[in-house]
Amino acid sequence: MTADHSSPPETSVPTCYRHPGRETYVRCTRCDRYICPECMRDAAVGHQCVECVAEGNRGARRGVPRTVLGARAATSTTPVVTYTLIGACVAMYLAELASARVVWDLMMLGRAVMPDGQVAGVAEGEWYRLFTTMFLHQRDGSFGITHILFNMWALWAIGPALEQVLGRWRFLVLYVLSGLGGSVLLYLVGAPNESAVGASGAIFGLFGAFFVIGRRIGAPVGPIVFLLVINLVITFSVKGISWEGHIGGLVVGAILAAAYAYAPEARRRLIHIGAPLVTLALLTVLVVVRTIDLNPSL
Structure with a gap:
């Protein structure tokens, strides 16, 4: 039996999709891309990337400001x-x-x-x-x-x-x-x-x-x-x-x-x-x- 002196296979280390030079093993729970600590945003489960958070905010229904009696708050103070x-x-x-x-x-x-x-x-x-x-x-x-x-x-x-x-x-x-x-x-x-x-x-x-x-x-x-x-x-x-x-x-x-x-x-x-x-x-x-x-x- 002869010894195998060939080099071991190279393994790639995952990096942040926004910062390719930063190693990370955390994925966005929404898009599944790798994200570094700077790009992480807390979510209900795990973390999301900044782009997914921004997209979610755009799709969320914005609440309408109301007065204490439930009326829609006027955008102007002029009566x-x-x-x-x-x-x-x-x-x-x-x-x-x-x-x-x-x-x-x-x-x-x-x-x-x-x-x-x-x-x-x-x-x-x-x-x-x-x-x-x-x-x-x-x-x-x-x-x-x-x-x-x-x-x-x-x-x-x-x-x-x-x-x-x-x-x-x-x-x-x-x-x-x-x-x-x-x-x-x-x-x-x-x-x-x-x-x-x-x-x-x-x-x-x-x-x-x-x-x-x-x-x-x-x-x-x-x-x-x-x-x-x-x-x-x-x-x-x-x-x-x-x-x-x-x-x-x-x-x-x-x-x-x-x-x-x-x-x-x-x-x-x-x-x-x-x-x-x-x-x-x-x-x-x-x-x-x-x-x-x-x-x-x-």
Whole structure:
């Protein structure tokens, strides 16, 4: 037997795929390539290379930032809805100053004979008055310009905070339905020929919502309680103020805010959509019932 003096076979040492000069025996658990300590990233099992981690991050669903009440957080701090509502009210006020006809055609009115002899009002099929009245304000009389000034100040003061925590569409829905609630209560219990204008119903709805949401998130509510009490005293002590509009707006705003604020997280989306729809349906039924009572022939 002769000895084998041939050289042993050469064995290759694995190296990092990104750094060929670095020996390593660790593989990426995703692509199975060799990776050095610099290229290792901890994974649920083993390690992954930087490319696989980056690819996984691109494919992962990014979470949408939410407010404490579950609304989509706005990408801008500008209260777009609040400023739009203020702009709409100011524009309508300028239109009123240009022509008194704007008030007669759009104010809240159950059913009455107009100066031109025509019978008009919600009971005559003019249901839009329930909404348009919340963008009008008294242009003369005992209040004059102070009517719109106070309402717009209140909207500017508390609107942005509510819009931020509720999100834009929830805030807008709350504002409009609160104003509608004020109109509907006036329509139900007021005299058919009693008219009203103003955003006060919607503003009172914001007052109620601010209180409810403040209690829910632990914010100070003393200032809004003080403001609300003062306004309720004025409402019931000064002649010419529609208490129905204020109370109707306050009740609707507080109820919707409670639905927004206390909805269980698992059913939050359903309740946030369902509560306004149910409220709108209930107000619609009340309007239809009152309309039949005032004008059965309609």
